[in-house]
Amino acid sequence: MLFYRGLTATNVTLTGDNGTPITAYVARPEGDGPFPAVVLVHHLPGWSELYIEMTRKFAHNGYIAICANLYERAGEGHPDDVAAKVRADGGIADAQMVGDTAAAVAWARAQPGHNGKVGIFGSCSGGRHAFIYACTKTDVDACVDLWGGRVVMGKEELNAKTPVSPVEMTKSLCCPLLGIFGNEDRAPSPEQVDQHEAELKAQGKSYEFHRYDGAGHGIFYYHRPLYRVEQALDGWSKVFAFFGKHLAG
Amino acid sequence: MCTSIVEIAPADGMAKGEKEWFPVTRSVVAYDHARHALLGDVITLDFINSDLPPGARAAVELTLESAKALRAALDKAIAEAEVEEAERADSIARQKLAAARRKVRARVEA
16 A cells, blocks of 8 residues: 555535435545544534545545535535524534434445444534534444533523533443543633533543643644644544544454 | 624624625624634624525624724714714604694694
């Protein structure tokens, strides 16, 4: 194999929540496999170029990867504008996200050359969503939550779209969890990360949390001032070690 | 941050989007990480039309200080506008009263 693996990438149409067609960007490594799979759950800024690049990053590292557009129902347009429209409508429902993400997991599991293991990965709202998914369904084998805000929610924050504080779902977590957080973040705050960690311990769940000083939210976002190169490089190594351990065939 | 700091207000007016003006239905004020400004967290203002495609949007990202200055400017302009509107309403009411009096006088004289 050449040092740099080839890959193919394209868009596919999934049957999302309630039978709604949604688009997903997919990438797979060159070769017959077997390959593990990663389902990426995009962040609050939407189905952004960063997530499309990260989808290819996983393929480059030997994973079948898929990232569904959870905001597709808001219409076509620049991801920034679509995300703004979703925000103006109060965000998407957690239940709808689970339905859409289940379609992405099913797609991954149906791919030729798949090794039977699926990881779920998300940052920001996507970290929260990835955790909710891993607590709601049982078809993922490892979960990565990067600085997911509102995993710990106050009662006043709950509504029809987000009816349950995700931390309350911890007892149903179906797989090992990796969390990466910046100690200067306020959403989630270090205190909220403490609360989540205490609940994981109380429920006897397998998890590892890495908490970085000198970093806040969005540590990996290389195109934003939030980027922290040292913490990001270390964080990515933690992600690949975690998935390497739990998604091996 | 990945905050839940979002305020949504109904809006009636027009905004300039990428290419043209469009009627707005909502103003959305949020505080979250910037998407474009090379800043950490920002106040984001979105003027959108929920009934049109996502491109019907006029947006700005401002530092907290800039947003405070904007708020002060808005407060000042709105206060002055309300004085002017009150004066206009008063003037119209006085004109209507004068017209009514003229009508009554004309009837009496007839």
